[in-house]
Amino acid sequence: MxxxxxxxxxxxxxxxxxxxxxxxxxxxxxxxxxxxxxxxxxxxxxxxxxGFVEGHLHLEKANVMHRKANRSGTLKEAIAVTAELKPTLTRDDILERSTQVLRALVQSGTTHVRAHAEFDPVQGFTGFDGVLELRDRLRDVIDIQVVAFPQEGILKLPGMQAMMVEAMEKGADVVGGIPYNDDSAHEHIDYVFNLAKRYGKDIDLHQDFADNADHMSIEYLARKTLEEGYQGRVCVGHLTSLGAVPPHKQREIIALIREAGISVMCLPATDLHLGARGDSHNVRRTLTPVRALRDGGVNVCLATNNIRNAFTPFGTGDLLNIAQLAIPACHLGGADDQATVLSMLTTSPAKALGLQxxxxxxxxxxxxxxxxxxxxxxxxxxxxxxxxxxxxxxxxxxxxxxxxxxx
CATH class of the missing domain: 2.30.40.10 (Urease, subunit C, domain 1)
Known part of the structure; x- marks a missing residue:
């Protein structure tokens, strides 16, 4: 031995x-x-x-909140601030900050991470290439799955479809997407599936990130997953809109998500911070309904998303901090509920990431x-x-x- x-x-x-x-x-x-x-x-x-499994993280955007603040705390300003910063981020800068985050992850017991790495016509592949480099450099210390993530959309940006293909050719492990930030959520999902099938890759989408249930596309995604035979190969992050759906309809959607084998990443640090900014009183939690998803047979996980940037101006990379936040926020404090939380950091995200x-x-x-x-x-x-x-x-x-x- x-x-x-x-x-x-x-x-x-x-x-x-x-x-x-x-x-x-x-x-x-x-x-x-x-x-x-x-x-x-x-x-x-x-x-x-x-080891803990970090199922949804943005490495190249971490630790930049001191460069330009999100004064309103809204998702809209977070996207605008980040879009302004991204062209200024150099390769060395990205490698240094991403390495800091990965070091913190390893120190806190994380052995696998799925990193959503961005690119677009303005910033190019600087951040994406940096994350690929770290995946190869640190493969003996932490396993990094790299998601080709089009934060600014695909269909509405000239050249982005070609960039998505190039990202896959560069070695992306997973096809990412963000249906709610494009001209057509359904066409966005269709494109992602076509690309994933072409390269034999899994799919991970930023999905239905809003305080209300308007314009949701999770049902279309679930039916598309079944139609394409992609059960067990699709993840979604956020899915906060599902929390605003009436109970009877929510149960129907959860049953469809379960049938499609879609895993759901709850991102409490970001979603609590950005959500319900328009509520004047009785402010909502604006989280995906973790207990209902879990009880409905969906593979539900907890993840970090962002660390110290316009989307989440705090965080350490320690998943136990995320779990402690989720316990009161998601009503997981009861004895029976607490017993299910550790698996949301270990076996559940391992299943979502396809770790055999x-x-x-x-x-x-x-x-x-x-x-x-x-x-x-x-x-x-x-x-x-x-x-x-x-x-x-x-x-x-x-x-x-x-x-x-x-x-």
Whole structure:
């Protein structure tokens, strides 16, 4: 064995376990493993979980809020401010800030991230190329899926359809989209599906991001997903409009989303900050209905979206902070509800991202986090230190003596 964790908690209903790793894989999990390893780590009853999965993040736009502020706090101004800043962002600037974010993710126990990387005729591919570069450079530390994301739309911008094709040729992992920010949401969705089928890629859309239920296209997307046989290969982020739909209609849409196998990324930090800015009183939460989606059988996840920019002027990259925010905001504080939250940071986004080699089980990749808490049920409540983070069996971050990361 290369490494063995001794006496770690992986399930509150089971005794302490040993977990053995060899060649980047989990080889054995048992109450006592008689074999020895080059490195043996005494867990002292602390919790060991699979690495956190960040399902929706914008790397190249992070940490720029000090350059130009969003004074109104609205989505409209956030888009305008960001559009003004993007042409000024250089390759070195993007690499430096994105690396800062990725370092924070690794330190906090994230082993996989899906990054929505933008491009358009004004800024070109500077940000997108930077994220591709980091994906390749840091593949031994964190797995990065790169989404070809057209923030400014596709159909309404001359040259964007060709740029979408070029992004796929450059090596994008996923086809992105933003139906609500284009001339026709349905035609936008059709284009994204055609491109995804052409390159054999999954789809991830910014979907129905508004306070009200006007002009929603989630039903069209779900039916298109079924028609194209793309069940389990489509994700949506935001979907805040669904929270404004009357209960009977909401149940119908959720059933359709479940049938289509569409995963939903709730982005509470951004959506709480930007939403309901026009409400004068009794201000709405403006979040996708997490509990209704979960109870309706939809694969629902929690993710960060943006960090310290015009869309979200705060954040650290720690998914446990996002989970603590979601617990009151999404009414997940009840005992039964709390028990479902940790999976929204781990197994649920792993499913959404199509990670086949993920999980705390023999044969899976040793992407693991040792936490300074002795109860799995208390992981989110305790905000425990990440004592050790492993990527394919190699230690990539530790806080045992001094918080450090390998890059």
């Amino acid at each position: 290369d490494l063995i964790f001794r006496n770690v908690r992986i399930d509150d209903a089971q005794p302490l376990m040993d977990v053995a790793v060899r060649s980047g894989k989990i080889i054995e999990i048992a109450p006592h493993i008689s074999a020895h390893a080059q490195q043996e780590i005494q867990g002292h009853g602390n919790v060991l979980i699979p 080699d993920y999980g705390l089980a023999p044969g899976k990749a040793a992407d693991l986090v040792l936490l300074d808490t002795r109860s799995v049920g208390d992981v989110i409540l305790d905000l425990p230190a990440r004592l050790m983070v492993l990527k394919r069996g190699k230690v990539v971050a530790t806080s045992v003596c001094q918080r450090s990361v390998v890059f």
